Amino acid sequence: GPPWMLPSLLTPAEKRLLDALSGWPWIAREHLGALLGVGRTRLSGLLHRLEGLGLVRAHGPGGRLALSEDGLTLLARRDRAAAADARRRWSAEPFDREAPLTWRNVRGRRSRQLLRNLAHTSAVHGFLAALAGQARTEGWDLVQLDPPHRASRYFRHDGALHSVHPDAFGLLRRDGKPWAFFLEWERRAVRPSTMAARLAPYLRYYATPRPTDDHGLRPDVLVVFEDELAAHHFLGVARRELRRAGVDLPLRVSHRALIEREGPLGNGWAAVAGGAARPFRDGPTPRPFGDAAG
DNA sequence: CTCCACTGTGCGTCTCTCTC
DNA sequence: GAGAGAGACGCACAGTGGAG
Structure with a gap:
């Protein structure tokens, strides 16, 4: 569906997950599940759907989770905040997709800092x-x-x-x-x-x-x-x-x-x-x- | 003497308030 | 809304001092 339909497509649990990820980038699956109070199976289902919608991505060998740029944009629009600012600050996308996940390879300033002090x-x-x-x-x-x-x-x-x-x-x-x-x-x-x-x-x-x-x-x-x-x-x-x-x-x-x-x-x-x-x-x-x- | 850990300093970044 | 200034944080870097 078109991106402006996303908010109505998402369930409350999915929105809670997006909110949690916006607060705690690079979180491990185990920690995210505990924060949300959902089991592994349920978490996998939620993540599978959100990754399929292109709102969440898992990074690196540890599968650290973060919002995608589309995910950041969605939440910024919801909060009436500047989406470009949010991406500049929080983007977890690498400069080079082929290169390994290191802090130097991350676009967002804040997310880079968080990865650096992982x-x-x-x-x-x-x-x-x-x-x-x-x-x-x-x-x-x-x-x-x-x-x-x-x-x-x-x-x-x-x-x-x-x-x-x-x-x-x-x-x-x-x-x-x-x-x-x-x-x-x-x-x-x-x-x-x-x-x-x-x-x-x-x-x-x-x-x-x-x-x-x-x-x-x-x-x-x-x-x-x-x-x-x-x-x-x-x-x-x-x-x-x-x-x-x-x-x-x-x-x-x-x-x-x-x-x-x-x-x-x-x-x-x-x-x-x-x-x-x-x-x-x-x-x-x-x-x-x-x-x-x- | 070399090596290593620790410390202080400088710089960049962030967010707030104030001013224009 | 933009820009400046202030306070706080954390890194990089270089200096210091103890251990071997």
């Missing part, structure tokens, strides 16, 4: 996929999940314009009670000064009334490190910085192995509350995201 991109996808799965089994409703470009927040503090650029923002709800978070996935083992610098934008943001104004509640700031040692160091830095700034920042810290074992909604987080860092697995800690812990 380890980080995949880590965030994996976190969110696990979160979505765990949320379903534990009765949480995943209301909202924003990729970095929608999770950024710009605000004024001391007269200057500042911003936070999280790797993701999410809003969940259970029994009518909401819980929200910003995610920062930290790759590099960073020095104390760098750790403090990463924290500073959030300290400024939470020093303003904006978190509550923006979301109706104060989202937790989740910081995940690749290795445990860096997470422990960060806890110390964060404790000092929070005390120094006198800001009540709902910060939770963890590391990859702990998240993989406990799940994002599990017991693997250390809180920095009242200036006192609580070490990981120091006795039975309350479930951080449940009713008990707040």
Whole structure:
């Protein structure tokens, strides 16, 4: 059919898949299935149809998924946004179809950047996929999940314009009670000064009334490190910085192995509350995201 | 001395606000 | 609507210091 008929041809599930892909380019099938809450069979069916319509393409040996340029155009038109801009930014098409999939061979600026840092991109996808799965089994409703470009927040503090650029923002709800978070996935083992610098934008943001104004509640700031040692160091830095700034920042810290074992909604987080860092697995800690812990 | 990991700096990119 | 300026991010690059 003609392209202008596409929106009416697509089912709600297919539109949800397109939206997910627009937020998380280069996502692996497994992660996408978990995000959408569909099994392998169902996912294959959806992808087969969308690939047949030319809206989605799988790239590289890993079959990383992304919207095609037609897919980007379709969503841009729906959002009354400039389609050419969207393609320039998000196109996953290679310059050279014969050449292997590398970041240098990708047209879109943002999608190129995401492919270049594929380890980080995949880590965030994996976190969110696990979160979505765990949320379903534990009765949480995943209301909202924003990729970095929608999770950024710009605000004024001391007269200057500042911003936070999280790797993701999410809003969940259970029994009518909401819980929200910003995610920062930290790759590099960073020095104390760098750790403090990463924290500073959030300290400024939470020093303003904006978190509550923006979301109706104060989202937790989740910081995940690749290795445990860096997470422990960060806890110390964060404790000092929070005390120094006198800001009540709902910060939770963890590391990859702990998240993989406990799940994002599990017991693997250390809180920095009242200036006192609580070490990981120091006795039975309350479930951080449940009713008990707040 | 060489090698390697880490660090600081410079640059490019993005999005916001302000101004015209 | 276009352009400038500001703040934040992340890469490339070069310098530094420790280990062998």
